Amino acid sequence: MALLKIARMGHPVLLGRAEPVQEPGSPAIRQLIEDMIETMHDASGAGLAAPQVHVPLRLFVYHVPAQRSTGDDDPPREVDALINPVLTPIGDEMTTCTEGCLSIPGLRGAVPRPARIRYEGLDRNGQAVSGEASGFLAVVLQHEQDHLDGILYPMRMTDLSRLGYETEYARFGMGVGA
Numbered sequence: 001m002a003l004l005k006i007a008r009m010g011h012p013v014l015l016g017r018a019e020p021v022q023e024p025g026s027p028a029i030r031q032l033i034e035d036m037i038e039t040m041h042d043a044s045g046a047g048l049a050a051p052q053v054h055v056p057l058r059l060f061v062y063h064v065p066a067q068r069s070t071g072d073d074d075p076p077r078e079v080d081a082l083i084n085p086v087l088t089p090i091g092d093e094m095t096t097c098t099e100g101c102l103s104i105p106g107l108r109g110a111v112p113r114p115a116r117i118r119y120e121g122l123d124r125n126g127q128a129v130s131g132e133a134s135g136f137l138a139v140v141l142q143h144e145q146d147h148l149d150g151i152l153y154p155m156r157m158t159d160l161s162r163l164g165y166e167t168e169y170a171r172f173g174m175g176v177g178a
Helices: 027-042 135-148 166-171
Strands: 047-049 059-064 077-089 094-101 104-114 116-122 128-134 163-165
Touching: 027 047, 027 059, 027 077, 047 135, 059 135, 077 135, 094 135, 104 135, 104 166, 116 135, 128 135, 163 166
Parallel strands: none
Antiparallel strands: 047 059, 059 077, 077 116, 094 104, 104 163, 116 128
């Protein structure tokens, strides 16, 4: 396994639409997923999309650590991948979560998102998966899906006065999310 270089805001790879993964079970994709997981853990992230490591493919890795679980509807989850994901909002309810991003180190911002989503795609073994998500998991899945479409979380913010440095968010008790 290897640590991969994370693209930072301003790099063109983060602004393009990623291509579908054609061979989800190939050794190259399996290795990419393993390297992305190692990179995500090394950077203390909850998710990492392939474009963030300079690979414009529609896949991301994610997990929900116990300390970020929001309860029974959003339990902790082990690390997994979602390949060629499709996310669909469920209902009209919105939530705002303070998000950070490995491609925008040191900053956090309040991002409105659908509170519940349905997800479909393939897992890291190439098996079809689907389900519903709310809480932290819903935020992580939507954040990573945005990377596949060339969207960074500040582009979703409706109030840029709620964009700030992590240190200031922590100092003034503004909370953290994704």
